[in-house]
Amino acid sequence: MKTMTKRIAVIGAGSSGLTAIKCCLDEGLEPTCFERSDDIGGLWRFNENPEDGRASIYKSVIINTSKEMMCYSDYPIPDDFPNYMHNSKIINYFRMYAKNFDLLKYIQFKTTVCSIKKRPDFSSSGQWDVTTGKDGKQESAIFDGILVCSGHHTFPNLPLHCFPGIEKFKGRYFHSRDYKFPYEFVDKRIIVIGIGNSGGDLAVELSAFAKQVFLSTRRGAWIINRVCDDGFPLDVVLYSRYKYLIKQFMSISMLNDWAEKRANARFNHENYGLKPCHRIVSQHPTVNDDLPNRILAGKVLIKPNVKMFTETAAIFEDGTVEDNIDTVIFATGYSFSFPFFDEPSLTVHNNKIPLYKFVFPADLEKMTVAFIGLIQPIGAIMPIAELQCRWATRVFKGLNKLPSMSDMKADIAMKKKDMENRYVESPRHTIQVDFMEYMDELARQIGVKPNVLSLLIKDPKLAKEVFYGPCTPYQYRLKGPGVWEGARQAILTQGDRIIKPTKTRVSDNQMMDHLSSVPLLLKAVAVLFVLAAVFFNFSSFSALRI
Ligand code: FAD
Ligand code: NAP
Secondary structure, X not given: OOOOOOEEEEEOOOHHHHHHHHHHHHOOOEEEEEOOOOOOOHHHOOOOOOOOOOOOOOOOOEOOOOHHHHOEOOEOOOOOOOOOOEHHHHHHHHHHHHHHOOOHHHEEOOOEEEEEEEOOOHHHHOOEEEEEEEOOEEEEEEEOEEEEOOOOOOEEOOOHHHOOOOOOOOOEEEEHHHOOOOHHHOOOEEEEEOOOHHHHHHHHHHHOOOOEEEEEOOOOOOEEOOEOHHHOEHHHHHOEHHHHHHHHOOOHHHHHHHHHXXXXXXXXXXXXXXXXXXXXXXXXXXXXXXXXXXXXXXXXXXXXOEEEEOOOOEEEOOOOEEOOXXXXXXXXXXXXXXXXXXXXXXXXXXXXXXEEOXXXXXXXXXXXXXXXXXXXXXXXOHHHHHHHHHHHHHXXXXXXXXXXXXXXXXXXXXXXXXXXXXXXXXXXXXXEEEHHHHHHHHHHHHOOOOOHHHHHHHOHHHHHHHHHOEOOHHHHHOOOOOOOXXXXXXXXXXXXXXXXXXXXXXXXXXXXXXXXXXXXXXXXXXXXXXXXXXXXXXXXXXXXXX
């Protein structure tokens, strides 16, 4: 009997949704992607006017994960693209990916997923009724599986209740999601609240235009750099299998000591008013190369939490007051939810939802829904979302089995406990994962984690780069389902792609190196020529002296 191709609903056509479509196709599933806006790219498609239900960024956002670490595993980012891309380049890359794999035809634009309900026979079929809305009309269809790719940086967390007096404040206040350009803030006195990556970026950018920027933080932060050793991107330097092995021999306190020492060597966090009470690995990292410069220049002043606002001033918890404040920006992060699900086990409480390996809800009778990209990695989301999709599509097809419900729940509980032990309590720390560790964990589920020892026998050159080089996503295309024949070459050339966009001028030393590759005869002629020139110069110099 012929089996029917399974139909999968993909919700959202951001970076997670695009790879979800591709992974469905790779596994022979039939994807239909619903995207509420009129284009792909999700958060990475800049628009001056924030849209309901879609994440919104500021014009200047530059990603803080580098191109070789953030690309999809079978589609390297062009070698001339910069390592840390501006959002306009990122959306270009996503467009190239969608075009290359012909993904657009599976997307229904301007179509919002309004509700997803279990079918009456869900416990046997695992099917869902998906209702979508377009141009005021609703439609329903049956799907065998759901890939939720709706993002988690859409709904602003605006904790006004924590700031008494804000209702009386006569200046402007808004969430960082609504910040677009710095020009309208020329000569203003601004308070930015929150020192995540949005708070850091906004404070730095505004400080070039504003009269004064105050960056308020309730617990301080360790600040790390995009530009790491020898000018290589941070994630390229940090994430290798070799370094990971060394890390296994370090206690968490040794790791903290090492990382804090490096952060303090750049600038002393205590002297800059930034030193928190917690250790460096207990908070999602704030990456900012410019903040210390702006503090040193006095354009950004670090302040504690705001205790209360008056009509014109902010009173901070240390009793200091700053008056004549024009603008307050709440860079206070996001909350997430999935309002389209009519399912108690899929309700989010305070940014918490129990998911097996952050993907599968353990409580469902049938594993036909997977959450994609619902993680906050210390590293890039995109290749992780891709691996999650590769796993989820194989689970949907029945090629990979999940453990029993009780084993999944035990794993969820353990991860929750680990996270609580490691991170300071905050709604921003509920979906934290470590980049390499989590990628490997997902890869093991599918059978695509590279085996360095067996590689060493078969292909020592490749094994060396896989072990010592950055742990790029191509590593997960070397073996097992979804092998990509270009993976070896992509790994062996990753160093060239990292260097190319920075080496836009050939230095004099290199010209000399270039000379060394000139044939011997030509070199001999050149040497004779130089000697002759020296001799004649010397003679004329001597003649002059006489
Ligand atoms: P999104 O990009 O948010 O896309 C979700 C899509 O789903 C949207 O197109 C939306 O319109 C659609 N959608 C939502 N609900 C529905 C519905 N009901 N029906 C139909 N469509 C729907 N990550 C990194 O890895 N590196 C970084 O450096 C980095 N920088 C960031 C900078 C900022 C300022 C922010 C806010 C986030 C950053 N992130 C970064 C995280 C970011 O969330 C991911 O990079 C990425 O955008 C996640 O992609 P996504 O597809 O999961 O979600
Ligand atoms: P975030 O990481 O959640 O940071 C929110 C900040 O606001 C934290 O400092 C938090 O402090 C503070 N905060 C929250 N509630 C508060 C309250 N009631 N009172 C005082 N302070 C409060 O949010 P984000 O900075 O917008 O970043 C969101 C995501 O986008 C992250 O993944 C980030 O890496 C990413 N991002 C990346 C870039 C980039 O690549 N250039 C730029 C921006 C954002 P606590 O720590 O004390 O909770």
